[in-house]
Amino acid sequence: MENSGNSTGGNWDIKKKLIVLMILTGLIPLILSFVATSKVVHENILELNKSRLTSLRESKKLQIENYFKQIGNQVITFSTNTMTVDALGRFSTAFSQVEDQMQSKHGDTQNSKLMDRYKYQMENTPGVSSDAATRWFPKQKSTQILQSLYISENTHPIGEKEKLDTAGDYSSYTQVHEQFHPMFRQYLEKFGYYDIFLVDADTGFIVYSVFKEIDYATNLKTGPYSNSGIGRAFNAAIAGNAPDFVAIDDFSPYEPSYNAAASFIASPVYDVGEMIGVLIFQAPVDRIDAIMTSNKQWKKVGLGDSGEVYMVGPDFKLRNNSRFFVETPKEYFSTIEKLGVDPKSIEKQKALGTTIGIAEVRSLGSKAALQGQSGFQIFPDYRSVPVLSSYGPVDILGLKWGILAELDEAEAFITQDLIKDMSLYISIGLGVVILIIAIYIAGLTSRRIKGVVTVVEKIANGDLKQQPLNNSSSDEIGDLTRSSNQMLATLQLLQEQTQEIAAGQLDTQEVLENIKQGQNLDQATGFIRNKYQVTKGDLADALDNLNSQMRKLAVQANLIANDDLNNQILDTSLTGDLGEAFTKMTEKMKWVAGQAGYIATNDLYNSNLKDDTNGTLGDSMSTMVKNLRVATTEMARSESLMKQMPTNVLYADTDLTMQFMNPESAKTLKTLEQYLPTKVDDMIGQSIDIFHKNPAHQRKILSDPKNLPHTAQIQVGPEILDLLVSPLFDESQNYLGPMLTWEIITQKLEMEKKEREQTDEMRSVMMQITEVVQTLGASSEELAAVSTEMGNNSQATADQANEVSSLADIISQNVQTVATGTEEMSASIKEISGNSSEARRSPPMPLRVPKRPTKSSVNWETAARKLVMSLK
Structure with a gap:
């Protein structure tokens, strides 16, 4: 009974089967290739973006850390500058005289205008209470007077009050302000600071401010801003009690700046060893933001349309502006509103025009970065958009912040999507081509087979009256066609002969010849059969003999293989x-x-x-x-030399397996054994990969002698090692493996660092001494001139002139002393520069540095200045 088929394919004709088979044969590799390509492309794009974002993160981290270090150095340098010291002292003195000198010129009218200014401040400061203006309004008379002169009665618009150099009166404060304000303003503009303050250490009053906001002339000990960022920075600097101390207060809302986030950096100011006040910088928000946003040129630094680098503080708030806030504020606010961000925070960002210190980022990356972790992940950012993020910690003068470099996942993998689409289109095109080819070949094959089937079916039905099939092919179907044609011809001939026999027309002689040929054929067949039997017997004997010899030979070979060379069978078994x-x-x-x-x-x-x-x-x-x-x-000689060599030597073969380590190397490594991944005695025979977290890079270098020699410095525990890897060849210049020589250079690097620090310190001291020399020289000439003039005026001032002359002589002596010290200092610096190479090879020798001007010399200068002022 005919089987109906176990599946649908069982009823298909050969054409359909061929089409399906060819399509599957063509498409399956395409599909597998498409999947594999997509995976490889995804991994490569991910790794590329990881490297790019991490590189940007580290670059910005280095920039911002160095910038804040520069600010710290500037606040120290500026606080020790003689101009700053002089200005703070004179501002403090003049500030104490403001009420006595100017009280009569200040009344209710001025206070009323000043209160209007405070009301304006309250109306434009988000998040303050309705009594803020009253709470802020100063109680001290001197503060009211100075704020009226330099803020409410200042004709320059709000935000430009720093342009006023003098209030126009003849008070001591106005004269001091007119003298120093242009220089402080120039410094502020040059370095981009938001504001610069001078604060008296004893009273706590801000005796000077460049920008003149409502914190100007207030008291940081008892005033309304004593507990704010500027108050904390002031108290920290006072407690630091050292000229080179730097205090920083992190970004937080600051009411005098309309509750915008503000950070303060402070350093104490000393005069002749006595703290007289504090210099405070209000951090340059715009400069910090420019560094982190690359001056708003995100695309130029490789961040595309959605990438950004930003910092967050311990409060999870941004320390620079969001890119999306800057470029697309409407979309930004719409997004965070949908996410349910606090409406007060949104209104504050809109009012102040910034996200700094306001917008929060509580993503996986920010949390990890603030915990001191570095890494790379994909997670939703503060917009709830999946991003590729490279995050890590950043140290800002002791403040622990986090820094993140991010790019939207959709943009990062847009290239992959394009490749997928292109691959899909190519696959579809190839699939169509394969389908067309499959249909053509299947149709052609099917037609040829059907032709043969038709012939066979007609033969089976007794129809021998048909023409042979056309055939020009030499393949299997061609063979089948030829066979069917031959079968058809034979059957046709048989049919003709049968018909002739039936008709009595077949020649009897022809039949006899056929019979005779049949007998001859039988005889030939018998002869061949006999010959075959004889040959078969001879061949069997030969094969038996060969088999016997082969068995004996196998026994002999087995004895030799087992080293049994003295066995007697070796001599007798073979003939x-x-x-x-x-x-x-x-x-x-x-x-x-x-x-x-x-x-x-x-x-x-x-x-x-x-x-x-x-x-x-x-x-x-x-x-x-x-x-x-x-x-x-x-x-033996080479091994002896290597073992006695005082240099650390380590050799590995081409598989990077350690093969030799001389005693000196083992001795040195023993001192670092606790920091190594394995014991020194167990190193030989192990791969050098155990020393590397990612050995692929090192293998690529060490496996090819063209990359050698190669130098590097690595850190093992507290020590730094200087490595030199050289190729080792045999006589035929075949690469045997890398040979490593190394030494510990930690002490050498520390010596070089100390040398540089000493040289920098010497230069700094010399510059300060030069300034003092110039100042003292000018003072000496001035006092000498005054002395001469006083001597010519009258006998009544002779005693004073003599005193001034004495002072001038003393100052001249001090100038000479300082000049001598300067020459010694210059000689010391030249000696350091000339012997820098020797200092690298030997421990640094203590340098003899000339002493700074003594306290008495500076007192003489101060006394002289006061005397000149009294004479005027």
């Missing part, structure tokens, strides 16, 4: 030419085994290396042993 040849070979092997025994036991000087058969084997063996003797001697 004939084969046995004789095998006996000679055995004797040779016995002799070679004996000589190999000498070599194996290092008895290379045994003289019995002669071949008894007078063949060339003994000569070859002798030559080999001589070469081994030379090589062994050379290797």
Whole structure:
């Protein structure tokens, strides 16, 4: 019974099957290739973006840390500047005289205008109470007077009050302000600070401010801003009690700046060893933002349309502006409103026009970065958009912030999507081509097979009246066609002969000839059969004999393989030419085994290396042993040299497996064993990969001698190692592996660092001394001139002139002393520069630095200045 088929495919004709088979054969590799390509592209794009974002993160981290270090150095340098010291002292004195000198010119009218200014401040400061203006309004009369003069009655618009140099009166404060304000303003503009303050250490009053906001002239001990960022920075600087101390207060809302985030950096100011006040910088928000946003040129630094780098503080608030706030504020606010961000925070960002210190970022990356972790992940950012993020910690003068470099996932993988689309289109196109080819080939094949089937079916039905099939092909279908044609021709001939026999027309002689040919055929067949039987017997005997010899030969080979060269079977088991040849070979092997025994036991000087058969084997063996003797001697000498070498040496083979380590290297590594991944005694035989977290890079370098020699510095525990990797070759210049020589250079690097620090310190001291020399020189000339003038005026001032002359002489002596010290200092610096190379090879010697001007010399200058002022 015919099977109806177990599946749908069982009822398909060959054309359909061929089409399906060819399509599957073509499409399956395409699909697999598409999947594999997509995976590889995804991984490569991910790794590329990881490297790019991490590089940007580290670059910005370095920039911002260095910038804040620069600010710290500037606040120290500026606080020790003689102009700053002089200005703070004179501002403090003048501030204490403001009420006495100007009270009569200040009344209710001025206070009313000042209150209007405070009301304006309250109305434009988000998040303050309705009584803020009253709470802020100063209680001290001197504060009211100065704020009226320099804020409410200042004709310059709000935000430009710093342009006023003088209030127009003749008070001491106005004169001091007119003298110093342009210089402080120029410094502020040059370095981009938001504001600069001078605060009296004793009273706590801000005696000077460049920008003149409502914190100007207030008291940081008892005033309304004593607990704000500027108050905390002031108190920290006072407590620091050192000229080079720097205090920083992190960004937080600051009411005088309309509750915008503000950070303050402070350093105490000393005059002749006594703290007289504090210099405070209000952090330059715009400069910080420019560094982090690359001056709003995100695309130029490779961040595309959605990338950004930003910092967050311990409060999770931004320390620079969001890119999306800057570029697309409407979309930004719409997004965070949908996310449910506090409406007060949104209104504050809109009112102040910034996200700094207001917008919060509580993502996985920001949390990890603030915990001191570095990494790379994909997670939703503060817009709830998936991003590729490279995050890490950043140190800002002791403040622990986090820094993140991010790019939207959609943009990061846009190239992958394009490649996927292109691959899909190509696959579809190839699929169509494959389908067309499959249909054509299947149709052609099906037609040819159907032609044969048709012929066979007609033959089966007794229809022999048909033409042979056309055939020009040499493939299997062509063979089938030819066979069917031949079968058709044979059957047609048979049919004709049958018909002729039936009609009595077939020639009897032709039949007899056919019968005779049949007899001859039988005879030929019998002859061939007999010959085959004879040949078969001879061949069987030969094969039996060969099989016996092969078994004996196998026994002999097994004895030789088991080193049983003295077994008697080796001499007797084989016969004939084969046995004789095998006996000679055995004797040779016995002799070679004996000589190999000498070599194996290092008895290379045994003289019995002669071949008894007078063949060339003994000569070859002798030559080999001589070469081994030379090589062994050379290797012993090289090994001895390597072991006695005072340099640390380590050798690995081409598989980077450690093969040799000289005693000096082992001795040195023993001191660092606790920091190594394995014990020193266990290193030989292990791969050098154990020393690297990512060994692929090192393998790429060390596996190719073209990359060598190669130098590097690595840190092992507290020590820094200087490495030199050189290639090792044999006589044929075949690469044997890398040889590593190394030394510990930690002390050397520390010496070089100390040398640079000493040189920088010497230069700094010399510059300060030069300034003092110039100042003292000018003072000396001025006092000498005053002395002469006083002597010419009258006898009544003779005593004063004599005193001034004495002061001038003393100052001149001090100038000479300082000049001498300057020359000594210059000589010391030249000596340091000339001997810098020697300092690298030996411990640094203590330098003799000339002392700074004594306290008495500065007192003389101060006394002289006061005397001149009194004479005027």
